[in-house]
Amino acid sequence: MRPIYIFVNVLTLKLQESNPEVVELNDSLVSKDKGDTVSGARKRKRKRELERMRLWRKSTLEINELIQQQQIFIDSDNIANTDLKYILSKNILTKFILISEMQIDVTGHIYGISSSYDPGIKEICCIFIPNKWAIYQFNVYSFEQISQYQFKNYEFFGWIHTTASNDSSELSHNDRFFHTNFVHQSQQGQQQDQRVFVSCSFTPDSVSLSAFRLTSIGYEWGRIANAGKANKLKMYSPSHYEKVLLLVPDFQNNNVCYR
CATH class of the missing domain: 3.40.140.10 (Cytidine Deaminase, domain 2)
Structure with missing residues (x-):
């Protein structure tokens, strides 16, 4: 049977994928074990990727708006x-x-x-x-x-x-x-x-x-x-x-x- 802290770690990663805004809130639920340190790095990387996606989407919408307005x-x-x-x-x-x-x-x-x-x-x-x-x-x-x-x-x-x-x-x-x-x-x-x-x-x-x-x-x-x-x-x-x-x-x- 898996240790309980690994189960909590997998659960928080799934929650993070569905709601990226709860990344920092879930840190207190994860045990300070060696395996959890890796999962924390994965969460931070995932957050950076989502931030880049938001910036790219915002830039694309702004450019499309300029083209549509013929400015x-x-x-x-x-x-x-x-x-x-x-x-x-x-x-x-x-x-x-x-x-x-x-x-x-x-x-x-x-x-x-x-x-x-x-x-x-x-x-x-x-x-x-x-x-x-x-x-x-x-x-x-x-x-x-x-x-x-x-x-x-x-x-x-x-x-x-x-x-x-x-x-x-x-x-x-x-x-x-x-x-x-x-x-x-x-x-x-x-x-x-x-x-x-x-x-x-x-x-x-x-x-x-x-x-x-x-x-x-x-x-x-x-x-x-x-x-x-x-x-x-x-x-x-x-x-x-x-x-x-x-x-x-x-x-x-x-x-x-x-x-």
Whole structure:
């Protein structure tokens, strides 16, 4: 026959699965035996798993609510006078938002095609989300993956990433460093003036998007900063980057995000 304390331990675990809020209350009913120490660890692990499930469910509901309300805003203030225009169809953007996390940065590589009659008009047809080595830092991706994946002869345009910051009107320090490395290490530097960075910010009631590109001065500043030559680094200037026009039309693009 089983000892009574083991029977109580099994009973509390079953109660915990049906009602996770009684985890701490059941600790006083379990004997302080070696076997009960293991069960306590299992209960704490179970509680953490349920907490992660609650956060994931809450984030999913919030994102779905933003999509249903069509609260998507494009930052079009102070657009640079260039011929570049990037077109991102709403269904691809919606797919990217739905598979993203509001608390974790998610980065994707942007691929598309240029217009035959106007090379400055670029349609984003695919967002590829590579593997990431960390959770809360987006600048830990493998740059070699860019050359490994080519989708239907699409051109590589740049990258997009989500952020929990409410301000997407300026390019952050981390984004500048990463974008410079992104262009140089991916062997895409021959067209660096056409490499775009799209910031997707989750604000309390909407999703805000801004598109940037680094100027030649900005690339040189980022190259020196990434090389660790701080003594030769000049003060950062807003002239190191400029905004480009990003359009989000309602037409449906048959391509989606790849993960």
